[in-house]
Amino acid sequence: MTTSSPVASAVAPARASGLSFGVLLFRLRALIALFVLIGIFSILSPSFFTRANLIILVGQTAINAIMAVGMTYVILTGGIDLSVGSTVGLAAMMSGLLINRGLPIPPLGVAVYFNVPMIIVLGLCLGLLVGAFNGLLITRFNVAPFIATLGTLYVARGLAQLSNDGATFPNLVGKSELGNTGFPTLGAGSILGIPIVIWIMVLFAAVAAFVASKTPFGRQVFAVGGNERAAELSGIYVNRIKMAVYMICGLCAAMTGLITASQLVAAHPAVGESYELNAIAAVVLGGTSLAGGRGSIWGTIVGALVIGVLTNGLVLLGVQEFWKKVITGLVIILAVVLDQLQERLQQRLALKRA
Numbered sequence: 001m002t003t004s005s006p007v008a009s010a011v012a013p014a015r016a017s018g019l020s021f022g023v024l025l026f027r028l029r030a031l032i033a034l035f036v037l038i039g040i041f042s043i044l045s046p047s048f049f050t051r052a053n054l055i056i057l058v059g060q061t062a063i064n065a066i067m068a069v070g071m072t073y074v075i076l077t078g079g080i081d082l083s084v085g086s087t088v089g090l091a092a093m094m095s096g097l098l099i100n101r102g103l104p105i106p107p108l109g110v111a112v113y114f115n116v117p118m119i120i121v122l123g124l125c126l127g128l129l130v131g132a133f134n135g136l137l138i139t140r141f142n143v144a145p146f147i148a149t150l151g152t153l154y155v156a157r158g159l160a161q162l163s164n165d166g167a168t169f170p171n172l173v174g175k176s177e178l179g180n181t182g183f184p185t186l187g188a189g190s191i192l193g194i195p196i197v198i199w200i201m202v203l204f205a206a207v208a209a210f211v212a213s214k215t216p217f218g219r220q221v222f223a224v225g226g227n228e229r230a231a232e233l234s235g236i237y238v239n240r241i242k243m244a245v246y247m248i249c250g251l252c253a254a255m256t257g258l259i260t261a262s263q264l265v266a267a268h269p270a271v272g273e274s275y276e277l278n279a280i281a282a283v284v285l286g287g288t289s290l291a292g293g294r295g296s297i298w299g300t301i302v303g304a305l306v307i308g309v310l311t312n313g314l315v316l317l318g319v320q321e322f323w324k325k326v327i328t329g330l331v332i333i334l335a336v337v338l339d340q341l342q343e344r345l346q347q348r349l350a351l352k353r354a
Helices: 006-027 029-044 051-076 084-100 116-139 145-162 196-214 216-226 228-233 238-264 275-285 297-316 321-353
Strands: 103-105 110-112
Touching: 006 029, 006 321, 029 297, 051 084, 051 196, 051 216, 051 238, 051 275, 051 297, 084 116, 084 145, 084 238, 084 275, 116 145, 116 238, 196 216, 196 238, 196 297, 216 228, 216 238, 228 238, 275 297, 275 321, 297 321
Parallel strands: none
Antiparallel strands: 103 110
């Protein structure tokens, strides 16, 4: 016969409640950090919290956020994609090639020029192809995601450099007689006073969030990341899911490359270098576990905004570029540490409830 004192009975729920509150704080850490940073920079710099600066800030953040959306899917399955930065550069260079030189057809001695919507579609298809290559290495040849995508990083960057012998494709404005004008509008245009790139970010995030939370595919992505073996035994085609998430990641990276080339009105083979680190940082800051199985698309968007606000605020305060890198690195490390603490806290809460 076992007995329990009233005090013990009261303490147990209190402890569980405390743990639950702690987990809630960890889950909201990116949102809390965002508001704290906005408050700090608004006080330190009068020009920070202005409409013009906020539009610039969100526009700059959108580039990283779009890429991070694809990275979220990969990390949710417990994978990683280090090739997204090179995919950005490759897609940018391809857009420059198609606008300035067209698609050569040597046997006929002519070059085919595409309109801007078709160039965007071809750029996105290139991203899907890079993602499929990563997925094939990982699922069919059992190469570890880190090694597979690291190899693709070099392959894609090399192809970007080879496309124009390491030189830049300048003046991506097109020619009216070729029907390929209007490319700069993608990165510099606006709708209802809001930059098109922000609309694209919202579209990508909304679709990705819906798919992740409301469709069988999304539930399968979480299942694969949570326990791959259990997911396989339950009838989920794990390799298909992995292939799909790497293709999604490649598509998002290609979109980022197209936007970047459009904003610069030029394509350089080095564009996108280290972008993969910013994307991973946004995903981790947003609460997605590097172990997979836990996270959200909107959390990633908030994480990208945290990085954007931090970068923008430091620029306004005149902080050296070197210190910005140090601070950003420390933020990434802190995010990973907090993710580990959240994992432990949730495990303790599960044990208490059991």
